[in-house]
Amino acid sequence: MIYIVLLLCIFMVFISIITEKKKLNPLTLLFMLWTIIIGLSYLRLFRLREASEHTYLIIMIGLTAFTIGYYFVRTFIRDRSFVLSRSRITHKKNIYEPRYKLLYIIGGICILFYLYDLSIVLSYILRGSSLAHIRELAQDPNSVIYAGRSAIENSIRVLVITPFVMALQPIVAADFWLGRRDKKLIVMDILIILLRVITDGSRVVILYLLLHLLVAAQFTGEKSGRQKIKLTKKNLKKAGVIGVIIAIGGYALYKTTLSRSGDSFVRYMYYYFSMQPYMFEIWSNIVDNAGITGYGLASTNGFMFAFLYIIKNFLGLQNYPEYWYSIYSLIGATDSHWQVIAGDATIANAYVSIFWFFYLDGRIFGIIIGMAIYGMICARTFMKANKQRTARSICIYSIILQGICFSFVRLQFADIYYAIAVIFILIFAYKKTRSTNCQ
Template sequence: MAAFIAFTCIVISIISSRMQRSVINPLTIIFVFFSLMIGLASMGLYNLYDVRDDTYIVMIVGLLGFLIGYVVISVVFPKKRNAYLVTENRYEFKYDTLYFLYFVTIVYMLYRGFSVIILLTQGYTLGEVRGAFTSEVLGSSVWAVIYENYVNKAIIFMFIPIAAIDFFAGKKDKRLLILTFIVAVLSAIGDGGRVIFYYVFIHFLIAAIVYKKRLNISKKMKRIILVLLVLGVTAMYIITKMRGPSASIIQQLYLYLAGAIPHLDYRLYIIDSTNSHTNGWAFLSGYLKPFFHVISSIGIINYPQSFLNSLDLMNVDNFVNIGDRITFNAFVTPFFYYYLDGGIIGVFFYSAAYGVICSLSYNYVKYKPNIKNIAIYLLIMQGVLTSMVRWQFVISAYALSFLYLNFVIKKKKDNDNLDEI
């Protein structure tokens, strides 16, 4: 069954890329990702456990739902010829606001980084600091946790697509590129994570493709980019070593893709055996968590018990065995959350809803392009290109970053809209 699903995903991705004349459409990428994940998992390298047919059925239903939702929007979305050009200039960045937010973020993260350095000098590894981040680095302050999770992290998510767009279509000095790299390094040091460098790569790569007819980089900027790439790779290597002993790079890369499938299998088995469901809380939890956290902290109401129960059910951070001497956590694909919310029916309808969201985002960039639509699309693609991990909207920082775009992007006055890029 695994080989059939992987082959079918490849065929659909090829047809999609041909029909939409683009390899960066979400439909193609989703199906390429799952063909890789399922194909690699079926190989059983590093003694990975076999996956039940029931889990493959869940994935088939989810992929079918995504395909239907995506195609429906692609068919009905109003189109015009030769529209894949960034020609609409109705929005602009609020650079003063952006520079202020960069300043506040960098100062805060330098302070946070200092706390991490103190822990490292006391003998902690960066992996241990990452595991005890909230208690050891942020302390016991509720408002410090709220600021970190719902403001600072969300702003960092927002910075990356803004910097990518600015690099290709914004000011000529490219300051946001340098500032974003600084933020990325400080973020990686502060919480021991490396994924932010992957996010930066995703956003700049896709933005380069979107702005393909506007790509004109000076020799000076090419040297700056090369230096930043070298520094970024070096930072990832150092952070990997500082996190303590781990598997080889090849094994890590394999497990990052393949491991999600047997891990999903394990988690679905637990859901079925305990008959546990979140009844709709999971799908919107990224927006609900900050809402309940804030109003409960100021004493208005307490968390609904059913929501607290759903958070426990959604927690997949504990390590479990997915193979002989192979433990794994976190990576469960979006289908875990859909299944947890509504069973196999939930998988189909939530996947279809995600397909609608992705298709709308892609078509707005293709047929009604402006910097706001492109920024939203880049964030959506960040979620698509991390499909092996989770339904990204359960992460409040990611969910809120879409809202924060409204604070740094403004609509131009009517008399300015006559000038196009």
């Protein structure tokens, strides 16, 4: 079965490259990612444990369902944003720009919070502690970083600070390539990233910005359809900027990863992109034994948690709804309960992949329905970004594509920070400045 899944992934990579004009599209990235995962999983290096044939069959069904949903929207759904005039049919195009003042205010609040965190971990840094140790402190709820935090502070961090930092990366990227390249916004984001890396050892925010800059870049410099790339001064400058971004971002990511992983860098990187089938199998068995079915609560956990968190604290309720909390607890267990993935002692958490959340919601039918709907969402946002070419539409597409890129870890909609970031981008981050009609 693993050979069939691998051949399917390779085949779909070629098909998606042929059918999609943009290289950074959901279908190509999804199948490239899972080609790597399935291929590395097959090698079973560093004594990685083997997943069953049934697990690979489930993965193949999920990927197939995503493809069907994706091409259904791309084939049958058309853009209805047009108006009728006496002489012609014109398309209505809304022009958006970021709410810069709002971004400055929230960004300033984020900087203050991270400066406070820096004051706590600064003594460890001055003593020569590595990012690995800082990360351990950040992941330990009983560490000095969390001592003395009030309920209000925790709420602000959960509902505002962390989601905003995640949302800021595609906003800055879209503004850089399609907006006014606001210097205050760029400097503020760089400062936030530096503080975030120093205070909790996180590397992913660097990867987020790099990803979104590359995604937004592909929508610049063309009107529609395929165009030949000419060696103009503008295109060379654009290529140079992209090259510098890749070099700086890649180097920063490498150094922070090396600081945390040390001599085990290669082995850890292999596990990151190979253990998903076995981790899915472990946790799907746990789901079966627990007899819990989410019925959509697992895949929408991020949105549900944000809503219930506000309601519970606003009304002063003692407990969350029991059934939802059982789903939430099981999802949390994938991060807190470590499982043996290789040999007899190598353990890992998370990395259950996107398929596990849909499996929790409805087993194999949950995967089929969930992945098909997810494929439709990805296709629709991709189409809008291609059609509208506004900073807002590209920012929305970019944050959705981020979910595809990290599908090897989890379904991003189940994460509260990602869910709130999506809501922030959709509702608060942009304002409509004008509408134009074009043929």
